[in-house]
Amino acid sequence: MKKALAILLSLSVSTVYAQFDPNWRDPNALFDASKTMTDNVLVTWNRVDDIRKTCETESKRRGLGGFGYSMEACSFWGTDKGGKDFCHIFTRKKTTMHDLGHEMRHCFQGSFH
Numbered sequence: 001m002k003k004a005l006a007i008l009l010s011l012s013v014s015t016v017y018a019q020f021d022p023n024w025r026d027p028n029a030l031f032d033a034s035k036t037m038t039d040n041v042l043v044t045w046n047r048v049d050d051i052r053k054t055c056e057t058e059s060k061r062r063g064l065g066g067f068g069y070s071m072e073a074c075s076f077w078g079t080d081k082g083g084k085d086f087c088h089i090f091t092r093k094k095t096t097m098h099d100l101g102h103e104m105r106h107c108f109q110g111s112f113h
Contacts, residue, residue, distance in 0.1 A: 075103040
């Protein structure tokens with residue numbers, strides 16, 4: 001029963017993500033670049049040894065509760081007290097253009113998937 005519930009929940013979450021952008025995992029898929037939450041953001045790129053540990057720690061430090069699954073990269077964005085948009089990207093020290101580009105898209109479009 002628990003396994004079936006976990007599978008259904010997983011499918012539901014995937015379906016919700018797909019409603020926003022069904023091609024978010026395809027590095028060659030076109031997307032609507034006119035839909036942004038900002039056009040001017042200060043991006044900081046952090047390259048780390050242990051991406052899972054770093055992303056979990058950063059998520060919890062920011063009050064987001066952690067991811068609870070493996071990832072290749074992560075990003076955190078928002079607006080500082082002075083009204084400036086910021087985005088912190090975390091990748092492995094050896095990463096891919098897809099991982100970096102995916103996280104950069106979060107910097108401009110927030111939770112797009």
